[in-house]
Amino acid sequence: MDRQINIYHLYPSHLNLYGDRGNMLALSRRAWWRDIELQIIPIEPGDQINFDRCDLLFMGGGQDSDQLLVAADLKKRQVEMRQAVEAGMPVFAVCGSYQLLGNYYTAAAGEKIGGLEILDLYTEAGNKRLIGNAVISCQLWQPARTLVGFENHAGKTYLGPGLQPLGTVLNGFGNNGRDKKEGAVYKNVIGTYLHGSLLPKNPWLTDYLLAKALKYRDQDSSLSKLDDSTETEAHQAAIYLARSWRHRLRSSRA
Amino acid sequence: MSSVHKEAAKTGGLKNRLFQVKKTGAIVVGKALIAITRLLGRGGTTLPGRLAIRIKPDLAELLAGLLLKGALVVTGTNGKTTTSAFIKNILKAAGYSCIHNQSGSNMSWGVASALVDSASVGGTITADWALMEADEGAFPKIVQDIRPLGVVVTNIFRDQLDRYGEIDRIQEAIGRGMQAQPAGGFQVINADDPSLVSLGGLEGKQRLTYGLEIDLIEDSFLNTGRDTKTCPLCKKELTYERVYFAHLGHYHCPACDFRRPMPDVQLTALTIKADGSSLLTIETFDRQININSPLPGTYNYYNLLAALTCALALKIPEEKAVKTLETSNPSFGRMESFTVNERELVIALIKNPVGANEVLRTILNRAEKAILLVAINDKIADGTDVSWLWDVDFEQLAARPEQLTATFAAGLRARDMAVRFKYAGLDWQQVLVEENSGTALCRALQATPPGGKLYILPTYTAMLEIRRHLNRMGYGRPYWEDR
DSSP states (O other): OOEEEEEEEEOTTTSOOSSHHHHHHHHHHHHHTTTEEEEEEEEOTTOOOOGGGOSEEEEOOOOHHHHHHHHHHHHTTHHHHHHHHHTTOOEEEETHHHHHTSSEEEOTTSOEEEOOOSSSEEEEEEEEEEEEEEEEEETTSSSOEEEEEEEEEEEEEEEOTTOBOSEEEEESOTTTSSSOEESEEETTEEEESOBSSHHHHOHHHHHHHHHHHHHHTTOOOOOOOOOOHHHHHHHHHHHHHHHOHHHHHHTOOO | OOHHHHHHHHHHHHHHHHHHHHHHHHHHHHHHHHHHHHHTTSOOSSHHHHHHHHHOTTHHHHHHHTOSSEEEEEEOSSSHHHHHHHHHHHHHHTTOOEEEOTTSOOSHHHHHHHHHHHSOTTSOOOOSEEEEEOOTTTHHHHHHHHOOSEEEEOOOOSOOHHHHSSHHHHHHHHHHHHHHSOTTOEEEEETTOHHHHTOOOOTTOEEEEEEEOSOOOOOTTOOSOOSOOBOTTTOOBOEEEEEEETTEEEEEOSSSSOBOOOOSEEEEEEEEOTTSOEEEEEEETTEEEEEEESOOSHHHHHHHHHHHHHHHHTTOOHHHHHHHHHHOOOOTTSSEEEEETTEEEEEOOOOSHHHHHHHHHHHHHTOOOEEEEEEOOOSTTTOSOGGGGGGSOTHHHHTOGGGEEEEEEESTTHHHHHHHHHHHTSOGGGEEEESOHHHHHHHHHHHSOTTOEEEEEEOHHHHHHHHHHHHHTTOSOOGGGOO
8 A cells, every 4th residue: 555644844945043943853864764755745825724634834943033023924824724733743853843733922111922722722922042962751652762952942831721741851952941740742742842854863753753744644653663773873862962070061051 | 640630640640650550460371381381392372362351351451452453353243263263364465463373262351361462571562553353252352451452253153152142142242342432543443245235334344345256156956044034124034146156145125225235346257266275356445455375265255355345445565365265375274284194184163053064064075085083072162062963964964974984072062963964964983982182183184094184173172182192192273372
């Protein structure tokens, strides 16, 4: 059986700040190694999005000025997007887009910018950027697995009472540097501050997204095992560096 | 003299003497540390300056104030090292002496180190100019410290975002530096970069712009996204008539009246010759200047224009500037070659996607078999976030498998690089991973046949490690003598 996945990449020329190309490469290589046909459809502001054809929605990180442009464009599709999410459409959102999926964002001057209200969370501007390597323990698997990445955000995000985080912070700051939560998961929507790029060094998360995308379209979601020795070694090395006191000293400004 | 005045003179004298002691102390400590670090085989470009400004925070300001002519600062994401090397050579050709923070040590303490190094123990400076390359984030502080007559800003690209957050913030930092520049000075900026044109800080200063007025084909593989595509004034998307690379080009805002200014110094014609050199026709102030440049690449055209514009602002005789630009070679770490045991070794610093793509393309264009060593560190000077590796078009290496006979991944982030090679489509089981840059260098040299070529692409601190190893092996000159 020929399996197929359509990824809608939202605004690649505006939201592409932290190596999002790496996330795209990880998804497409791992699909290709398994003979799954994967298509990436770039969407720019003003383009029509047909959510009926989208198997996985990918949203990257952007700088503030681009973020506003994108937010205005996405607001127009809020209703359709929410319907698709409720129906189980997988969404993967990093950094700025993760904030955008929430209820609102409060800027430093107190100005409130409305979000897409897909995830029950809000974000407040912080005065100190949370920057550095991060390791989280993620409950999408039993037993839990680690995810490693790099975070760099000024916004502090707080989850509503019913919303599950993507993981528990082992090293780094997470959503707000306080409650040890990182990211959020609702139905098949994953939002996170981690980049690095995130997917190449966490191949199990890449496979999780591919399987969800296949299942959403009632396709066979079994994925053959790959030789992930290179990825696993990079994952372990990144955990080691994130925990190394010496490395933190030479890679921080303090 | 009344007693009150006497008293004042006395305390002033004492204060002065105390101040003198502190200054001398800072200089002596700085100089001693420079000597010690060099004995240890390091460049002495960071620690001595850091300590000297600990002892005397305004040391750089004091020393810069003693310069006979003044200070110049070059900043921007890409091309600042090449541009400042050009300017330094032009100043020398015009008969000036010049202090320069050559080793790419471009934070405020690097500037202090360079000044301390060339000051006498008594605290005097005999140089005409100080030409300082400034990291974008350190730019406002360096401008405040050394109060430059001229600033040159090359461009703003996505670089080490972990350090300053987002590009908007880099732009804001550069704007603050422009504001801090004293009145009466001049600014040289790239007209093709919309994020520079909108910067303020012009009061009482002269601003000169440079840009390209030629047709170039946009690099289709530079798919790293444009960093600044929205109008800096009204946030609408900019329209481009011409794109040179990334967001550099001819642009205007469809909504407001923001548009590219007509550059004061323009590249109007370009002929690329068979030997790889380029004949450039430049028009400025109703004059035409022809330069036969040995350096290839759009990049270098911008660097050359920046240096020439700065030279014109300094009223340096045109023929001296032209002659220097025609004979200048790439500087520290930007495509340097060494011969080691009949093997040719080329080192090219990489630090961001746009620059790394240019390096990869140059290597592949040479159409010869080679060994490749990529060494990635993630210390502060390298950028602590390695995400940018995913925006580099390493895929172009996989498209030419016959050209790479062996591939090495090295540095603290060697394993990230190995994953990058794998997802780029290289034969990943053949990629050799070795975290220690020195060991990786030895193994790569062993894998290179006599007469063969080894390309080394390191990040900044990995480059220092590799050069240290080469020095120990007896090759290459120590980088602090590179001035």
